[in-house]
Amino acid sequence: MSIGIIENQIGRFLASEAPEVMSIKGAWGVGKTYAWNKYLANAKNQKKIALKKYSYVSLFGINSLEDLKFSIFENMVDEKSIGRRPTVESFKASTAELLKTLGKRSFSIIPSNPTMIHYHSMIESLSFLSLEKTIICIDDFERKGHNIEAQDILGLMTQLKEQKKCKVVLILNDESLSEGSSVDYIKLREKVIDTELRFAPTAEDCVEIVLTGNKIEQQLGEHIIKLGINNIRIIKKIEKLSALLVPLLKSYEDPVLSQALRTVTLLTWCYYGQGNDTPDYNFVSSRNSAFSDLDDEIVLSTQQQIWCSILRNYDNYAVDEFDQQIARLVENGYVDEVRFLEEAAVLNEKVLAAYSENSFKEAWKKFNESFDADDQEVISCLSASFKHNAKYISPVNLDGTVRLLRYLGKEPL
Template sequence: MKNTEKLKNYLVDKDDAYLLNKNNNGNVIMISGKWGSGKTHFWQNEIETSLKKEQKNKKKAYSYVSLYGKTNIESIEMDLFMNAYNSVIGDADIVSKMCSTSLSYGKKMGSIFSTVVTAVTAGAVKFDSGKVFKEVENLIDDDKFTKAGEFLNDGGVVCFDDFERKSKEIDLNDLFGFITQLTLNFKCKVVIILNSDVFEGKEKEIFTTVKEKTVSKYLMFNPTCEELFDMIFKEEKYKSLKNDSETRDEEKIEIVLKNTFCKVGIVNARILIQVLDNVLEWYSKHRVCTPFYLEYFILVNINFILNHHIFVATLDKEDISKTFQYKFGEIERHESNYKDATNSRIKSDVEYLSTEIMAYISDSKMIYNQKVIENLKTEALLYEKNNGTKSKEADYGTILLDFINSNESLIKSLHFMNYFNIDIHRESNNQAEVDILNEINNFIETGIL
C-alpha cells in the first residue's frame, strides 16, 4: 500500500481511524516530511474533507490553523476558536477573521483561552466579549467562543500547519505549552504538520526536548513521485489534460507528464503544481501537446524553476560524415554529408564551455542531483593540488574554482541539459520545430503566451 493510502486509512478511513476514535482524545500527533513534499495538499484534499463531515455529524469541531505569519499565541487562539465555531455552526463573522490577521490585534485582546475554559468547565457560562474585543464588541455574539469551546471539548480536532513558519516572536516553549493545555483542558486531538529538520540552533534544542514530552504519535509523510503526481493530477482543474481511453498510453498526456516528472525525480508539490498549471495554460491555448513537445516543456520548466536558466533552440547544419574502411586493407573512403539538426543551448552571456567542466558533466554517470557543484569543486581542488608545482596550471585550478563558485546555477543547468539530453531533443529537425520549442522557452521565461 502506498504511503499516502496508509496514512489516509490510518487517520480517517478505517473503522477505528485514529482521528475518529475517542480513545485518542487529548493526544497530539505530528506529521512530518520533506519541504514541498505535499503535506498540506495531502491534508486538505485527502483528510480534511471526510474529517470535516464526520466532525460536523457528531457536532464536534474541526479547526485548521496555519501558523504562517503568526506573531503571538493570542492570534492563534483567535483563529482556532473562530474556526472551531464555524466548522459546526458556519457563518463566522468576517470581521473576526480580519481582526485575527492583524499583527497587533493579538496583543490587545488578552487571553481567549482562559475565558473559554472557564466558561466551558462552569457549564457554558457566557462571558462578556466586550471586555475581550473592545474594537468589535458590537459585531461578535457573546456565546460564540463559549460554543466553540463546547464543540472542541471531548472530541474536537485541531490542525496546526506551517509549524516551522511561525514568527520567531513566538517562543517554542510557550507554543508547546499552549498545545498541551489545549489537549488537557478540552480533551481534543491536535495534529501538527511540519517540515522535518527545520529548526536550528537553540530552537532546535527546545523543539527536540519539548516535542518528546508533548507528541503522542509520529507519522512520516514520504510519498513517491508517482504517488504525489497522482494525488495532485486528480484535481478537477486538470480534467482537460486527461485523454480518452482509446488513446495509446505512450501518447496520453497524463502518462507523459508522470513519466517525465519521475524521470527527473521531482517529489515537490509546489513544482508539480506550477508546471502542471503552465501545461494546462499551454494546452488550452496552443494545443500542441505531443509527447515530444510535452517532455521538452516539462524539462525546460523544471530546470527554470530549479536553476533559473532558459534554453534557446536553433536549426544547425550537422556533419554526419562517414568514414569507411575496407575489411582487409588500409584504404579509407570519406564521405562528407550535412543535414539540418535541432539543437538547444542555455541562454547565457557567460562563456561556459570550459574543457574541464564540460568533460566532467559529459562523463558524469550519476543520477541527476544537486551534488554536481560539490563534486566539481572537489575536482578543481584536486587539479590544483596535483599541479601545485606548475604555476600556470595551479592558477588555472583556482580560476576554475572561482568560476564554479560564481556560476553554480549555470553549471547545474548544464548538468540538467546534458543528463536529460535537452541539447539534442529533436524529432523533425526543421524550422517549424525550432519555432515551437522557442515558443515554449519564451512562455516559461516570461509567463505569457
C-alpha cells in the same frame, strides 16, 4: 514511510475520538498540507471523522499565544463545512455557541455600556473556552512569528489534548526550523507528540495524489516520474502552466502538444526546484544541441555533467524556438500567443513533413519488397504517395522517384 501507511495513519487519527497529537514533517513542497487536506476530505466524504469541529491555522505571522488561540477559534467550522473557507457566518455560529455555553454567566462579563471593542476583547478572551473536542491543524511551524516560542506552541498543543480533549496535528518542514525551534521540537517531541510521520513521497506517489488521470495528465505524469519530481507545489505549477498551453494547440498535430508538455514539465522543475540535482534553469534553457556536451572544447563541471546525464535520459533534451516560447511562459507566467503560435506552426510543419517522409518511405518499401516491378497496385501506391507528400519529400527522393516512374514507362502518372 509509504504514502499508503501515511493515509492509513491519518485515517485512524480522524476516526478516533481519543485525544492525540500527531506531527507530519517533510521537506519544502512535498505536499504535506495538500495530502492532509485530501485525506481529511476523503474521511469526511466517507463519514469517518469522529469529532464534529475542525480548525485550520497557519502559524505564519502569528506572534503570540493569544493570537494563536483566537485564530483557532475564528477558523473553527463544523464537520460538514470541512474543505470550505471559514466565513462570517461560521464565526457567528462559533460565537453563538460560546455564549450559549457560558449561559447567564456571560452577562456578568459584558460591560454595562459595551462597544464593538468590548465585544471583540471579550470574545477573544473567552474563545479558548469553546475549543473542546475539536480537530485542530497547526501548519507552518517553521514560519511562526519571532515573538512566539516553539516550546510555548508545543505546550499549548499539550493543553489542547489533555484539558480540551482535542486532536491536534502539527505540520512542519523540519529542515527549515530555526536552531532554537529545532532544539525545542527535538527536546519536547517525546512528551508532546504521540505519532510522528515523515512525509517523503516518491514521484509516483505525487502523481497519484495530484493528477486525475485524463489524457493530458497521463502525459504529464509520465514526464514527472521520468524526472523524479516529488514536489507537489512544483507539480501543481506544471499542471497550471500546461493548462494555458493545451487550448492553444488543439488544431495542431499531437506531437506538437507532446513536445509542449515535455518541455513545460522540465523547465518548470528547473525554474522552481531547489534540489541539489535539479538542473540549472539557465543551463537547460540555453542547451540548443543535444550533443553540445560531447564537444571536447567545452569543459563541464561535475555538477554540469550530472545535469547533462539527466537531460540525456530525458530523450536527450535540447531546446528549439518553440521551447524558448514555453520558457518565456515559465518565467513570466503568461503566454505570448502570437509568438507562441508562430513557432507552433513551424513545428507543426516539421511534424507533417516527418509524417510524409515516413509515408513515402513506406511506399518505397512496398515497391522494393514486391516481386513484380510492373505491379500496378504497388506503382499506384508509390505514385499516390509521391503526389500527396511532394511538398515534404527531400529533393533526392523526389528525383529518384521521378526517374523510377519514367523508367517504368509511367510518366503520365
